[in-house]
Amino acid sequence: MTPYSLRRLQLATQLDSDSVAIIIGNTEQIRNLNISYPFRQDNDFYYLTGFNEPYCVCVIRPGHDTPYIMFARDSDSHQEVQFGSRAGLNGLETNHGVNRAIDINEFKEKIVGLFEKRHKLFISDNHGQYHDQLGLWLTARQPEHAFDSVKVYREIHQLSPLIAQMRVIKDEHELNLIKQAAHASVQGHIAVMQASAPDVNERVLSATFNRTISDYGCDSVGYGNIVASGNNGICLHYEDNNQPCKAGDMVLTDLGGEYQHYTADISRTFPVNGKFTDAQAALYQVVLDALDASIALVKPGAKWNTLFEANQRVLAQGLLDLGILKGDIEEILASEAQREFTVHKTGHWMGLHVHDVGSYQAPNSNEWTTLEPNMVFTIEPGIYIPANCDKVDAKWRGIAIRIEDDILVTEDGYINLTKQAPRTIAEIETCMSSDKLI
Structure with missing residues (x-):
């Protein structure tokens, strides 16, 4: 196991099978016009993934058949010629230990479905990229939920304190x-x-x-x-x-x-x-x-x-x-x-x-x-x-x-x-x- 997979396992043991951990990576920051500052990954995200590309979200579901999911940019030959190579979705699954890779453009559409019937959402969003989505994540219901089915009322917790103590x-x-x-x-x-x-x-x-x-x-x-x-x-x-x-x-x-x-x-x-x-x-x-x-x-x-x-x-x-x-x-x-x-x-x-x-x-x-x-x-x-x-x-x-x-x-x-x-x-x-x- 890599150091990163061991850390994910250590984190998962502090949670339970009723939990989902969502760790948001960093974005590129514009310096001027079309010139970006040198990219540096969010520390919590890097600590758990070792992955250093922008616009990524890591989802960890303890005890699940697919416990490690990554939303990231897919391969794009035009963009890669301009700005450098990407791992791509296939590369994430083949070379980075990701159980399932999904295009980051599908994140808002698919994230709630990954919660399934788990109640506890542990969030690390150090740069506030998805703070506007928290209310939706709390209240959104699965499309297949019948009116007389058992309802899932979610709760949000901060993940950063757990990661912080691990990092000490x-x-x-x-x-x-x-x-x-x-x-x-x-x-x-x-x-x-x-x-x-x-x-x-x-x-x-x-x-x-x-x-x-x-x-x-x-x-x-x-x-x-x-x-x-x-x-x-x-x-x-x-x-x-x-x-x-x-x-x-x-x-x-x-x-x-x-x-x-x-x-x-x-x-x-x-x-x-x-x-x-x-x-x-x-x-x-x-x-x-x-x-x-x-x-x-x-x-x-x-x-x-x-x-x-x-x-x-x-x-x-x-x-x-x-x-x-x-x-x-x-x-x-x-x-x-x-x-x-x-x-x-x-x-x-x-x-x-x-x-x-x-x-x-x-x-x-x-x-x-x-x-x-x-x-x-x-x-x-x-x-x-x-x-x-x-x-x-x-x-x-x-x-x-x-x-x-x-x-x-x-x-x-x-x-x-x-x-x-x-x-x-x-x-x-x-x-x-x-x-x-x-």
């Missing part, structure tokens, strides 16, 4: 793809560090990353590149990438290559000219120590919130030791005074989406999620001091530092998938004085 635990196939995305992204970050120099534009460093990850099989990035020099790093999701890097500034990079739909997510911060000043080094070490304090706690059974609490304590103590914060450490933590400079939370799940789906709390509970083997997530503490922050000494102003690694929970601890991207001060300065990838 990665299977071996997913882990292999994430590891390759991480490896490619590590090489991309090294190349960016080595391309950095005064007056080099941020867009050049961004393009350097894209060029490098393509050598490792990535044809896209998992999110918009962030290459933020100097005070630009204060903006957490800076994507302009259009300013020249200035000597003496730091560059904050948040870059993740996407490999076969799975992404990495790495942040590094380094001096434009390859050498940390004393102030930059002092702040940088605080952030790195905070990151490592959180990583050290990762193991099955640990609670998600403990990672955040650990790095916040290290960040607060570091800011206190440097004189940026004042007072008692416990009072600082109780009031969250450090959050003025640390800003964001610990990290997030990672996989098909950079901020991947899944709850951070245990199901039906107010308790934080307990870590389990094969969870993958980021840890990314940071310190951000705006250039106009006159409450701190001038040497700290305009420095933004974020360090982010991708962590896999194992049976007895963790693997840092991105540790080869230079992260210590010595590693960064050595890397930037070289011209070779690691």
Whole structure:
């Protein structure tokens, strides 16, 4: 069985024979006139099908003789000459494990018939393509229903929460793809560090990353590149990438290559000219120590919130030791005074989406999620001091530092998938004085 058929089976076991699951794929999006943006499949749809064509709907009927039905575009030689090959309906049944393939143009006509006498409709329509059909799906009767037959009153449920919790635990196939995305992204970050120099534009460093990850099989990035020099790093999701890097500034990079739909997510911060000043080094070490304090706690059974609490304590103590914060450490933590400079939370799940789906709390509970083997997530503490922050000494102003690694929970601890991207001060300065990838 393929990874996708196993996931469909796993999903079906959470439903019952009175259920129908409907998963809507993505459509092409127009960029301008007859030019489309590069197509990317809906993540839930891809997770269950592995199929990467637009205008598709997957129907799963647990316990049925034909449990897996796909509505999709049929073959069309004219369109395929213009825009690329299609699997076609025969190809779906022959090569993609589909029990029955139906032309997408017949979807609205035939979908209700597939419900038969099942009462529960589980819907994943993340882009709202068929929201206008839900009322019809609830109330439509089969044409052959006599007036005195047993009536079927349907109910609609959201399917996404079930898929989301499945996606939190990665299977071996997913882990292999994430590891390759991480490896490619590590090489991309090294190349960016080595391309950095005064007056080099941020867009050049961004393009350097894209060029490098393509050598490792990535044809896209998992999110918009962030290459933020100097005070630009204060903006957490800076994507302009259009300013020249200035000597003496730091560059904050948040870059993740996407490999076969799975992404990495790495942040590094380094001096434009390859050498940390004393102030930059002092702040940088605080952030790195905070990151490592959180990583050290990762193991099955640990609670998600403990990672955040650990790095916040290290960040607060570091800011206190440097004189940026004042007072008692416990009072600082109780009031969250450090959050003025640390800003964001610990990290997030990672996989098909950079901020991947899944709850951070245990199901039906107010308790934080307990870590389990094969969870993958980021840890990314940071310190951000705006250039106009006159409450701190001038040497700290305009420095933004974020360090982010991708962590896999194992049976007895963790693997840092991105540790080869230079992260210590010595590693960064050595890397930037070289011209070779690691």
